[in-house]
Amino acid sequence: MIQSTMMSFPLTLTHFLDRAERYYAKTEIVSRLPDRSIHRYTYAAFAKRAKQLAESLLRAGLNPGDRVATLMWNHYAHAEAYFGIPATGGVLHTLNLRLPPNDIAYIINHAEDRFLIIDDVLLPLLEQFRDQVSFERIFVVPLTGQPVNPTRYESYEDFLATATGRFLAPSIDENEAAAMCYTSGTTGRPKGVVYSHRALVLHTLMEVTPDALNLSNQDAILPLVPMFHVNGWGFPYAGAMVGAKQVYPGPHLDPESLLELIDREGVTVTGGVPTIWLGVAEALECFPKRWNIKGTRVVSGGAAIPEGTIRKLEANGCHVLHAWGMTETTPLASTNFLKKTMNDLTEDEKIKLKTKQGIAVPFVEARIMREEGEAAWDGKAMGELEVRGPWITSSYYRQPETASSFSKDGWLRTGDIATIDEEGYIKITDRTKDLIKSGGEWISSVDLENAIMGHPAVAEAAVIAIPHPKWQERPLAAVVLKPGQTVSPEDLLAFLAPQFPKWYLPDTIVFIDEIPRTSTGKFMKAKLREQFIG
Ligand code: AMP
Numbered sequence: 001m002i003q004s005t006m007m008s009f010p011l012t013l014t015h016f017l018d019r020a021e022r023y024y025a026k027t028e029i030v031s032r033l034p035d036r037s038i039h040r041y042t043y044a045a046f047a048k049r050a051k052q053l054a055e056s057l058l059r060a061g062l063n064p065g066d067r068v069a070t071l072m073w074n075h076y077a078h079a080e081a082y083f084g085i086p087a088t089g090g091v092l093h094t095l096n097l098r099l100p101p102n103d104i105a106y107i108i109n110h111a112e113d114r115f116l117i118i119d120d121v122l123l124p125l126l127e128q129f130r131d132q133v134s135f136e137r138i139f140v141v142p143l144t145g146q147p148v149n150p151t152r153y154e155s156y157e158d159f160l161a162t163a164t165g166r167f168l169a170p171s172i173d174e175n176e177a178a179a180m181c182y183t184s185g186t187t188g189r190p191k192g193v194v195y196s197h198r199a200l201v202l203h204t205l206m207e208v209t210p211d212a213l214n215l216s217n218q219d220a221i222l223p224l225v226p227m228f229h230v231n232g233w234g235f236p237y238a239g240a241m242v243g244a245k246q247v248y249p250g251p252h253l254d255p256e257s258l259l260e261l262i263d264r265e266g267v268t269v270t271g272g273v274p275t276i277w278l279g280v281a282e283a284l285e286c287f288p289k290r291w292n293i294k295g296t297r298v299v300s301g302g303a304a305i306p307e308g309t310i311r312k313l314e315a316n317g318c319h320v321l322h323a324w325g326m327t328e329t330t331p332l333a334s335t336n337f338l339k340k341t342m343n344d345l346t347e348d349e350k351i352k353l354k355t356k357q358g359i360a361v362p363f364v365e366a367r368i369m370r371e372e373g374e375a376a377w378d379g380k381a382m383g384e385l386e387v388r389g390p391w392i393t394s395s396y397y398r399q400p401e402t403a404s405s406f407s408k409d410g411w412l413r414t415g416d417i418a419t420i421d422e423e424g425y426i427k428i429t430d431r432t433k434d435l436i437k438s439g440g441e442w443i444s445s446v447d448l449e450n451a452i453m454g455h456p457a458v459a460e461a462a463v464i465a466i467p468h469p470k471w472q473e474r475p476l477a478a479v480v481l482k483p484g485q486t487v488s489p490e491d492l493l494a495f496l497a498p499q500f501p502k503w504y505l506p507d508t509i510v511f512i513d514e515i516p517r518t519s520t521g522k523f524m525k526a527k528l529r530e531q532f533i534g
Contacts, residue, residue, distance in 0.1 A: 008080065010174040011201035014481045016240045021047030024217070024243030031075035032250040032257070033143050034121045037074055039052040043243065046079065052163035052356055053084030059113070059151045059162060060137065062114070064089035064170070065177060069113035069135075069230070071095045071104075071122050074248040077141045077156065080229045081117055082236045086178035086197065087453045089170050093180045094228040098519035099190075105132035107182045107190055110398065114231050117156060118335065119143050120249070131206040143250075174198035180273070180397065181230055182522045183327045190534045192397030193327050200393040203330045206361050211323065211337045213238065213269065213299060220245040221264055224258060224272030225302070231333040233271050233301065244269075255283035263291040271299035273521035274309060275318075276464060280311035288316075297321055301331070304428060304446045306453040307355050314351065324357035324428060330391035331452055333427050334366070342423075359424040364389035366426060368418055379421030380427055382442050417442070434525050436465040436475050443504050445474055445525075451499050452477055455483035455492060462523045463506065466533055477506040478528055480515060 019025075025044035033039055057068065066083045066352075070092065072078040085092040085111070093111050093470045095104055108116075111131070114134045118126055120143055136349040139156040142146050148155065178197045182190035208215040215221065215238050223235035224244075240244045249258060258280060262270060277300055284291075294317035301323040310320045336358030338350060345353065360366040362498030367377040368383030375383035388411045396402045405413055417430040429435070429444035445463035452461035460480040465473040482485065489509035496505055510532070515522040 002321055005151065007132045010172065010197070012172045012174055012197040013083060013086045013178055013200055013237065014169050015201075016162075016204070016237060016445060017047055017050055017087060020240040020243060024240075027245055029076050029079060029246045029248070031129055031248040031317070032252050033075065034073075034119075035144060035253055036257075041076065043240070048165070050080045050084040050087065050158060051167040051258065052160040052165065053080050054087040054169070055163040055165075056159050056165040057085065057090060057115070058167075060089045060090050060097050060115070060159075060287045064172075065091060065114040066115075067093045067111050067116065067180065069095050069111070071097055071116060071118040072141065072227065073097075073119055073121075073251045074144070074223060074227045074232070075119075075250050076248065077117070077119075079142075079236050079246065079248070082179075082227070082232075083240070084215065086172075087167075087169055088183060089172050089176060090190070091177045091180055096182070096184065096226070096228045096232075096519055097125060098226075099126065099184075101128040102132070103190060105129040107192075108133045108135075111180060111182075111192060115139065117141065119222075120146055120148060123148070123153070148277070165278060172197060174201070179226070179231060183328050184518055184522075187523050191399050191402065192246065193393045195391070196331060199330055200231065200234075201330060202363065203231075203234055203391040204241050206363065207234045207238045207332055212332065212335050212361055213271075213323075214297070215239070215242055215244060215269060219241045219268045220247055220269040222247040222249065222258075222262060222265070222267040224249060224253060224270055224276055226520075229302070229413070230325065230327050231528040233299070233331055235271060248520060255279040259291040259293060262293050262296055265380050267293075267296060269297045269299065271301070273302035273520045274300055274305040275517065277305060277309050277313060281309050281316075284316045285312065292499075293318060295319070298365060299323055301519060302448065303356070307351065308454055309350055310354050315323045320354055321524065322354050322357060324426065328393045328414070329364070329387060329389075330397075332361060333364045333387055333389070333392070334360050336425070338425065353425065356421075356425045356427045358419075358426065360426070364392065365411075366420065367411070368420055369413075375420075375433055377420040377422055377424065379419050379425075379427070382417050382419050382435075382444070384432060385414045385416045385426065385428070386414060389413060399533060417444075434464065436463070436473050437474070438503060439471040441503065445475065446502075447504065448475060448496075450493065450505070451496055452479060455487065455495050457481055457487040458492075460515050462525060463474075464525050464528050466508070466529075466530065467508075474507040474508075475504075476508040476510065478510050478515065478530055478532070480512060480514050490532050 031039040108501035322336040370383040468474040516527040
């Protein structure tokens, strides 16, 4: 054996910050503020302020590993926190502002956050749980210019002004924690995942590659996914590494605001959950000529995207890129791109392929497991998806009792049921707890939902299992119709019949006004089960 001659150089996020400052000083970061005005500055100003934040935090006594929470929308100051906090050796802890106040308080206490950086517009939310938490200091970002009670809060701007401008980055080991997020926890308490510098850096290097998100200096990136959802899917780090223009939507996530921003700022890549794309596709249908968004790459993840939505977006000149991941996987773990050997597929086959979640990205390994062992990659056998890799968590923060989330040989059990086809494309068919087990066969609620949403009168559909004396479980479909549309359950069944075996079809179809959703845009099936099973 001989020793390598390579340098030992730590993979830390601070490198991206230095790089952005040095090479991309003139590139813009654009943010929409709560009053809809636009804030604009360059990477030069951004890096200066991120370093001022880091220096001020160190002067305030932040120690390596200390948690600094953020309660913020997507904008420039949140991006500063993304870099400024980890640059000190501290840990950025992004709080999900859509969770119930009690849950946010639980998470803050569980993580033992020392400081908080918060948007002024979110202070009313903090007031709802302020007596349950004890931050040492709270810094308020003045987005509106409204006066803030100085006896309760400090100004983020005044805090930055305490810096001398001579930030000396401490040396950080790449395995130290840089950020943490809690799972959205549709059942049970949220669980914490802690990301190391190394994991985030490797994730970024992977994310920009052509068969992943294909990000480069030529791009303008609009992360619609909240920055409190799994590192904003890595967009802020990837954007800084390649020096792409970044555009942040602030709290304005309605389709028209987004489309206007994409058009006006020349956005080339955007990413978010299917609920957003559903709305965007509808807006494009209503006003086909209003915005020019041709060529925009639309990254969709977080939940299954209906085939109809993919078709509509592509008909408007967008390119849909379907990706899969979790809080536990930093998040990007699989991406859907067409292999060169598949160029001969018809356009229809290509769209159908896009409904799959794609193949595991480099350095993520995937398998599907059943009780009897690993299932075949034949596109038919369903099993629980398990993954491993350098940015996949191997435990939860201060939760020793979560061993069942990992296989005996150390893979993450995702709780997703999937098939993998001969080409390696993963298709998520369900969450373990949402799968419908009918007479020994498995019925995919996602397949049924997609097919129902293919009916022209249907806006949305969620399928759940209801107990059955003979078959154990049978599907019930809860359907939301488009405004002014009608269709009978019989007609809907007749529409589905040619697409599935008879036993797959729902026993019951009910019409409802709205499908309940979680804070990160997933169907909240537990709520539907409560409603229809009791
Ligand atoms: P979260 O930790 O909130 O990001 O949720 C992760 C879960 O979201 C996964 O385990 C999946 O159940 C679901 N999910 C993420 N991406 C997709 C996708 N592209 N298609 C279907 N489900 C997805």
